[in-house]
Amino acid sequence: xxxxxxxxxxxxxxxxxxxxxxxxxxxxxxxxxxxxxxxxxxxxxxxxxxxxxxxxxxxxxxxxxxxxxxxxxxxxxxxxxxxxxxxxxxxxxxxxxxxxxxxxxxxxxxxxxxxxxxxxxxxxxxxxxxxxxxxxxxxxxxxxxxxxxxxxxx
Numbered sequence: 001x002x003x004x005x006x007x008x009x010x011x012x013x014x015x016x017x018x019x020x021x022x023x024x025x026x027x028x029x030x031x032x033x034x035x036x037x038x039x040x041x042x043x044x045x046x047x048x049x050x051x052x053x054x055x056x057x058x059x060x061x062x063x064x065x066x067x068x069x070x071x072x073x074x075x076x077x078x079x080x081x082x083x084x085x086x087x088x089x090x091x092x093x094x095x096x097x098x099x100x101x102x103x104x105x106x107x108x109x110x111x112x113x114x115x116x117x118x119x120x121x122x123x124x125x126x127x128x129x130x131x132x133x134x135x136x137x138x139x140x141x142x143x144x145x146x147x148x149x150x151x152x153x154x
Contacts, residue, residue: 009043012050019132025056027136034058038079038092038102040069059083070098073106080106091143093134097122109143109150125150 028035037044037060048054059082066074080087092103093111100122103110112119112127113134119127125146128134 009046009050012047014052017051017053019130020134021131022053022056024131024134024136024139025053029056034083034085036061036079036083038075039063040075070096071101071105073102076102076106076108080108088147091126091139094124100124109146111139111143 025035035057037048037057039060040063041047042063045054045060048057048060059079061075061079061082063069063075066072066078068074076090076092077087079092080090083090087107090106090108091111092099092106092108093113094100094103095113097118100110100112100119104123104125109126110124111134112122112124113131114129116127116129126139126142
């Protein structure tokens with residue numbers, strides 16, 4: 001099954017990067033914000049290569065290095081560790097409920113992408129209907145506001 005999946009990756013190219021993501025990550029890099037990937041897929045490095053995006057990431061967390069997958073916080077904590085940053089100084093962007101739960105459990109600000117009502121009902125601190133609607137300025141403003149709310153609640 002995985003061999004078939006890996007074969008299907010051969011058709012991936014830079015045109016398949018989600019709308020807005022390349023610009024968002026490039027803006028983060030210009031501002032010297034460390035960028036990591038916390039994917040449960042062991043194929044993530046291959047996917048990033050196919051998309052022409054691997055150089056945009058400082059580190060990729062190795063899913064085989066953690067004892068528990070999402071929704072446990074392990075993979076996001078590993079991403080923070082390999083980036084050399086504290087989890088409470090991180091934001092995580094996810095399109096899946098298990099990922100939102102994982103980010104929250106890691107003590108990070110969670111950003112949900114997709115069905116806004118669903119993301120909100122599952123605890124995403126910030127949510128966007130699509131990657132295309134996520135600008136750097138809006139992401140920073142909303143995540144800072146969420147981080148302040150989280151800190152004042154604790």
